Amino acid sequence: MDLSQFDPKGLIRESYQIDGIALPECRSIFLDWALSLPQDSDTQAAIDALLAHYGAEFPDHPMSEVLRDGQVQMTAPRRRGGWRSRPRD
Template sequence: MRDASDPKHLIHEAYRIDGIDASQCRSIFVDWALSLSDPDPFPHLRLLLARHGDTHPDHPMTKVLREGLETPPAKGRRGGRAGRL
């Protein structure tokens, strides 16, 4: 079954890993963000928190998802010459 909010089931699987830590969750989060086809991750973050956060409030992935909601996305690309100026 295709899930637009978790297309590779990375977030779902992170909640199933015993002993996972925050740094591993952040790595999974980056992979998840890159796998989204929607350029706006916020609705997906809200849905995933509603799906997993209430039943796993102390899980490190819940914390990472909440941090993702609180952190605004970077505006524009700053690589190349513009990033060095």
């Protein structure tokens, strides 16, 4: 399976190859990965594909845990702040 469309920089792939990587590092890599995706990409589909590929082989890896959390907790980004959030006189 070609995962380059879901992991264009190879960040997730590389995280699975780092010996002794811990959950905080995986979260940081996941954030970098999510921010590097094109804005119109389907993040949920990417997470599902990556987890299907890597999660079966590495179910106890911290990145698999982060990806599973992303399946449940990932929502579309919302803009906060700006002029609408400021109190009116």
